[in-house]
Amino acid sequence: xxxxxxxxxxxxxxxxxxxxxxxxxxxxxxxxxxxxxxxxxxxxxxxxxxxxxxxxxxxxxxxxxxxxxxxxxxxxxxxxx
Amino acid sequence: xxxxxxxxxxxxxxxxxxxxxxxxxxxxxxxxxxxxxxxxxxxxxxxxxxxxxxxxxxxxxxxxxxxxxxxxxxxxxxxxxxxxxxxxxxxxxxxxxxxxxxxxxxxxxxxxxxxxxxxxxxxxxxxxxxxxxxxxxxxxxxxxxxxxxxxxxxxxxxxxxxxxxxxxxxxxxxxxxxxxxxxxxxxxxxxxxxxxxxxxxxxxxxxxxxxxxxxxxxxxxxxxxxxxxxxxxxxxxxxxxxxxxxxxxxxxxxxxxxxxxxxxxxxxxxxxxxxxxxxxxxxxxxxxxxxxxxxxxxxxxxxxxxxxxxxxxxxxxxxxxxxxxxxxxxxxxxxxxxxxx
Numbered sequence: 001x002x003x004x005x006x007x008x009x010x011x012x013x014x015x016x017x018x019x020x021x022x023x024x025x026x027x028x029x030x031x032x033x034x035x036x037x038x039x040x041x042x043x044x045x046x047x048x049x050x051x052x053x054x055x056x057x058x059x060x061x062x063x064x065x066x067x068x069x070x071x072x073x074x075x076x077x078x079x080x081x
Numbered sequence: 082x083x084x085x086x087x088x089x090x091x092x093x094x095x096x097x098x099x100x101x102x103x104x105x106x107x108x109x110x111x112x113x114x115x116x117x118x119x120x121x122x123x124x125x126x127x128x129x130x131x132x133x134x135x136x137x138x139x140x141x142x143x144x145x146x147x148x149x150x151x152x153x154x155x156x157x158x159x160x161x162x163x164x165x166x167x168x169x170x171x172x173x174x175x176x177x178x179x180x181x182x183x184x185x186x187x188x189x190x191x192x193x194x195x196x197x198x199x200x201x202x203x204x205x206x207x208x209x210x211x212x213x214x215x216x217x218x219x220x221x222x223x224x225x226x227x228x229x230x231x232x233x234x235x236x237x238x239x240x241x242x243x244x245x246x247x248x249x250x251x252x253x254x255x256x257x258x259x260x261x262x263x264x265x266x267x268x269x270x271x272x273x274x275x276x277x278x279x280x281x282x283x284x285x286x287x288x289x290x291x292x293x294x295x296x297x298x299x300x301x302x303x304x305x306x307x308x309x310x311x312x313x314x315x316x317x318x319x320x321x322x323x324x325x326x327x328x329x330x331x332x333x334x335x336x337x338x339x340x341x342x343x344x345x346x347x348x349x350x351x352x353x354x355x356x357x358x359x360x361x362x363x364x365x366x367x368x369x370x371x372x373x374x375x376x377x378x379x380x381x382x383x384x385x386x387x388x389x390x391x392x393x394x395x396x397x398x399x400x401x402x403x404x405x406x407x408x409x410x411x412x413x414x415x416x417x418x419x420x421x422x
Binding site (some may be wrong): 007012018019021022023024026028029031032033035058066067068069070071072073 | 106107108109110112148149152153155156158160161162170171172174177209211212320323
């Protein structure tokens with residue numbers, strides 16, 4: 001499905017109760033994909049700052065949310081600067 | 082077991098199983114759909130009621146996946162939430178209950194409610210988003226069916242705690258024992274095959290890394306499990322992330338001896354520490370019984386108390402000792418269940 005269709009369906013407000021419940025699934029999907037991408041980025045050697053920049057949030061925000069959640073086998077270098 | 086400790090144990094087991102279900106999908110927020118899945122495999126009334134309605138873990142997982150896929154499709158998104166399949170909870174961290182999961186758990190023990198699995202299931206059904214009612218409909222059931230099953234079980238007094246049934250205390254005052262019940266979604270023969278194979282012990286005893294067969298003068302060890310045969314188990318010395326664990330050298334080797342073999346109903350293992358002769362040995366006995374949709378396990382772990390002055394020193398620590406033993410037996414039960422999920 002192309003993005004205009006997504007926007008069209010997501011903007012359908014004829015049944016707000018069902019729409020709101022669907023947003024919960026959307027958040028779960030977004031969180032799952034975000035965790036995967038953060039893990040992939042750190043495995044690829046990106047720093048927390050670079051991950052934060054790409055996500056458009058602060059380094060503190062991304063660290064707070066994901067420091068504990070990521071795969072513990074990923075070795076993340078400590079910030080040097 | 083008092084109503085309070087029973088409720089605490091239920092909440093602990095349910096949140097553990099729910100977190101494991103969340104981990105299968107790479108999720109860290111434990112929501113009410115995960116709590117529902119945890120109740121499907123509960124060994125208590127909620128699990129028995131759901132399974133009596135023909136709801137299996139696989140069926141319930143499929144219903145949850147379908148629900149999310151349908152809801153995402155209604156938003157025009159054709160990707161479902163990825164399903165990796167394997168439980169990674171024990172290797173990962175950072176799990177949190179969502180606010181509505183927490184609220185359901187609080188509600189289940191509010192007022193006159195006991196906080197047992199049946200209360201939790203009733204609260205999940207009453208939860209205002211209607212998610213669990215939707216799941217039940219996908220599984221060909223209704224809230225009315227579930228309430229009827231729970232009421233029937235309640236009348237039979239099968240929740241245990243409500244009838245005041247207590248687990249048998251050991252007669253021997255020199256030992257401390259703890260029990261746990263668990264449900265495993267697999268046939269009794271498969272569960273027995275796991276428990277009766279010492280080489281597979283690392284799959285369900287998380288502290289054990291590998292088990293060496295006994296060296297007999299005749300050569301190869303026996304093919305069948307024979308009582309009084311002993312193996313040497315080597316404990317894990319590294320965490321999943323490769324960091325070393327602080328384990329005294331004397332405790333790194335364990336002798337595990339099979340004490341009871343009644344295929345496929347009962348097995349008991351005695352663990353001793355050959356390099357630490359003063360360490361208290363412990364026994365783990367597992368009783369298996371076939372149940373609808375799987376196998377019910379009753380686990381009992383027994384540890385001999387120290388004697389002499391060490392007994393006196395240990396006296397104030399007894400509640401802690403009992404708690405740790407309970408934690409140990411619960412973890413083993415959960416790990417056995419995990420192998421088949």
